Amino acid sequence: QQQVKQSPQSLIVQKGGIPIINCAYENTAFDYFPWYQQFPGKGPALLIAIRPDVSEKKEGRFTISFNKSAKQFSLHIMDSQPGDSATYFCAASITGANNLFFGTGTRLTVIP
Amino acid sequence: DGGITQSPKYLFRKEGQNVTLSCEQNLNHDAMYWYRQDPGQGLRLIYYSQIVNDFQKGDIAEGYSVSREKKESFPLTVTSAQKNPTAFYLCASSDPRGSSGRTYNEQFFGPGTRLTVL
Numbered sequence: 001q002q003q004v005k006q007s008p009q010s011l012i013v014q015k016g017g018i019p020i021i022n023c024a025y026e027n028t029a030f031d032y033f034p035w036y037q038q039f040p041g042k043g044p045a046l047l048i049a050i051r052p053d054v055s056e057k058k059e060g061r062f063t064i065s066f067n068k069s070a071k072q073f074s075l076h077i078m079d080s081q082p083g084d085s086a087t088y089f090c091a092a093s094i095t096g097a098n099n100l101f102f103g104t105g106t107r108l109t110v111i112p
Numbered sequence: 113d114g115g116i117t118q119s120p121k122y123l124f125r126k127e128g129q130n131v132t133l134s135c136e137q138n139l140n141h142d143a144m145y146w147y148r149q150d151p152g153q154g155l156r157l158i159y160y161s162q163i164v165n166d167f168q169k170g171d172i173a174e175g176y177s178v179s180r181e182k183k184e185s186f187p188l189t190v191t192s193a194q195k196n197p198t199a200f201y202l203c204a205s206s207d208p209r210g211s212s213g214r215t216y217n218e219q220f221f222g223p224g225t226r227l228t229v230l
Contacts, residue, residue, distance in 0.1 A: 043202050043221030089154060100219055104154040
């Protein structure tokens with residue numbers, strides 16, 4: 001059973017557009033929600049993360065929006081660039097429990 | 113230069129053979145993980161280890177085995193019992209206590225090993 005559901009599976013935007021990737025979870029014990037970025041042939045790398053005590057976190061062009069009541073969180077990429085083309089994974093975990101539960105990934109393509 | 117290394121980058125195996133994938137980290141992390149990545153399925157946890165000489169099965173442990181004899185090393189063996197082993201394998205580590213100053217539960221990934229069964 002998928003603990004974290006991610007959509008869409010793939011996304012194509014023009015340069016400068018704002019792609020949005022959505023994730024949903026059921027386990028209310030989750031208290032850490034990271035996003036990972038993965039380029040082809042490489043391992044994922046942490047992009048940005050949020051805890052449920054805030055509704056939004058911004059780092060550069062990347063923003064996480066978090067809706068605790070709806071058990072949903074999303075990644076927004078402002079002014080997207082071709083270099084942002086990658087696969088993005090959302091994840092969730094419980095502090096101290098080690099394990100990360102990953103979404104199925106979104107392949108983003110930014111067209112010049 | 114701290115990080116996680118995996119070797120080899122590419123590995124070819126004949127059916128019926130066991131192969132071992134290497135994972136080494138010099139981040140002084142207690143926890144290490146093995147994931148399998150298939151197209152459209154995200155990352156699935158195979159095994160994880162929270163401390164030396166201890167490890168736990170993940171969601172898809174059948175056909176795999178691990179050992180954790182040293183803190184910095186967590187090799188994964190893909191046995192002949194694994195029916196569909198062709199995949200991209202990722203190793204990760206984390207510091208659950210947060211003593212590194214980084215975010216709790218952040219997992220650092222290696223570059224991966226692509227295994228192909230011929």
